[in-house]
Amino acid sequence: MNFKRILGTIVAALLAVIIVGAVMKERADAHYFDDYDPNLDAGLQVRSVTEQDGYVLEDFTFQARPGEQVPTLLARPADSAGKLPLILFLHGIGQKKEFLKDICKPFVQNGFAFACFDQYMQGERKLPKESSALAQVNAFLDRPWKTVNDSRRFLDYVALRGDIDPERIYVVGASYGAITGSTFAARDPRVRAIALVYGGGDINKMLQAPMIEQEVANNYPQLGPWMPLLRNTLAYLLDAADPVHYAAGISPRPVLLQNGKEDLVIGTPGAEALQAAVQEPKTIQWYEGDHIGLDVDTVKVVLLAGMKWIVEQDAEFRGGDTSLAQDSLAFFNADEAPASEGA
Numbered sequence: 001m002n003f004k005r006i007l008g009t010i011v012a013a014l015l016a017v018i019i020v021g022a023v024m025k026e027r028a029d030a031h032y033f034d035d036y037d038p039n040l041d042a043g044l045q046v047r048s049v050t051e052q053d054g055y056v057l058e059d060f061t062f063q064a065r066p067g068e069q070v071p072t073l074l075a076r077p078a079d080s081a082g083k084l085p086l087i088l089f090l091h092g093i094g095q096k097k098e099f100l101k102d103i104c105k106p107f108v109q110n111g112f113a114f115a116c117f118d119q120y121m122q123g124e125r126k127l128p129k130e131s132s133a134l135a136q137v138n139a140f141l142d143r144p145w146k147t148v149n150d151s152r153r154f155l156d157y158v159a160l161r162g163d164i165d166p167e168r169i170y171v172v173g174a175s176y177g178a179i180t181g182s183t184f185a186a187r188d189p190r191v192r193a194i195a196l197v198y199g200g201g202d203i204n205k206m207l208q209a210p211m212i213e214q215e216v217a218n219n220y221p222q223l224g225p226w227m228p229l230l231r232n233t234l235a236y237l238l239d240a241a242d243p244v245h246y247a248a249g250i251s252p253r254p255v256l257l258q259n260g261k262e263d264l265v266i267g268t269p270g271a272e273a274l275q276a277a278v279q280e281p282k283t284i285q286w287y288e289g290d291h292i293g294l295d296v297d298t299v300k301v302v303l304l305a306g307m308k309w310i311v312e313q314d315a316e317f318r319g320g321d322t323s324l325a326q327d328s329l330a331f332f333n334a335d336e337a338p339a340s341e342g343a
Contacts, residue, residue: 029240033187035065036149042157043069051078055108057101062157064150071124072117072154073097075104076163080111085168085314086158088151089116090177090184092293096123103303106328110311113164117154119177120146144241147180152188168192168317170310173199174292175265179243182274186249193313195256195306198263198292200270201244201277204235209267244277251279256309258285258292258302265291283309300332 043063050057056078061069076084087107091099100116107114118125120143127139151171158164171194173181178199185191200206208231216223223230235242255278259271275284285305289298312322 025236032240033145033148033183035145036152037065038152038156040066040153040156042160044157044160045069053105054078055105062154064146064153070117070150070153071097072115073100074113074115075100075108076113077108077111080163083165083168084113084163085111085170085317086113086115086164087170087172087310088154089114090147090151090171090173090181091116091119091122092174093176094122095174098123106303106307106325106331107310109325109328110307111325112170112310115154117150119143119150141237144180144183144238147177148184148187151181151184155188155190165317166190168314170194170313172197172306172310175199179274180241182243182250182255182278183241183246185253185255186243186246189253191250191253193254193256193310194250195258195309196274196278197258197302197306198260198266198271199243199257199274200259200266201242201247201274202270203238203242204231205273206266206270207231207234209263209265209270211264214264244273247274247277248279252281254313255282256285256306257282258287258306260287260289260291260298262289263291304332 040063043061045061047059047061048057049059054077055075058074058076059072060074061071064070089100089103091097097116097118100114104114121127121139127135131139155169158169159166169190169192171181171185171191173179173184173194174197178196179201181194182196182199182201185194213227216227239245257271257275257278259266259268259275261268263271275282287298287302289295292302293299307328308322308324311318311324315322
């Protein structure tokens with residue numbers, strides 16, 4: 001057998017492997033969000049119910065998949081009567097459910113139940129410190145579908161409660177929570193409206209955000225020439241999780257998109273990609289400054305605008321009254337606001 005024939009055989013084999021791999025990935029992507037069973041037992045485990053600072057705080061877990069419990073906090077008004085509207089808050093990539101305690105009070109004062117669960121890899125669901133690099137990578141690839149399906153399972157649990165109005169389910173997703181939250185809302189019609197706070201889409205564009213490019217240039221300059229290939233590879237691997245593929249499915253339900261004009265984490269192209277993918281009715285608000293959580297005053301402005309918008313979406317259940325509870329405004333006039341660590 002001559003060299004050309006050997007080379008041709010090798011090339012043909014490599015092409016076959018690439019084609020088979022691409023077909024397998026396409027099939028896997030088509031089933032990326034499949035691991036969701038609405039009929040699975042809720043597996044509720046209540047850990048504590050306490051009253052503090054004018055609201056009741058519930059600490060519990062629910063079952064997302066057989067044997068996989070999701071730690072959750074839910075705050076509700078202490079003196080509520082009748083069924084409550086609910087806000088599910090999807091936290092940022094480095095946060096955990098306890099962030100709820102920093103921001104829930106003004107929402108509860110306006111009559112909402114407010115919930116947040118630990119996303120996979122965060123809080124009580126962090127991987128063991130001894131986890132291998134491969135385990136970390138696999139978990140990162142799994143986190144988007146788990147966040148989407150965990151959110152749906154949370155709504156399955158909520159439907160079993162007697163104190164939440166199923167017609168008044170709202171979502172606020174911050175940063176990573178906005179990226180995954182847009183897909184969740186698109187896939188679950190129980191969400192009445194959603195606020196996407198400093199989110200983005202088109203993974204390739206987000207991987208070109210200024211913060212990432214600065215990090216590579218300052219600490220990993222040897223990766224510079226390889227970054228286009230690395231970006232394309234990661235975007236390919238995460239393509240099934242890219243919200244630009246799903247965000248149009250939220251319509252005709254209303255969406256609020258809030259973004260920073262100088263956001264180094266998401267980048268303007270990434271923010272605009274998600275804004276373009278979302279269909280009407282949508283409201284787009286741009287704010288001065290960097291990513292959410294890095295400036296106290298901006299956090300207050302963004303949170304207040306988001307709360308006003310959600311109350312407006314809930315207006316028909318409030319007799320058309322969209323005014324905010326006066327005591328809730330004290331939160332936004334305070335000298336401090338929550339810092340969105342790891343947003």
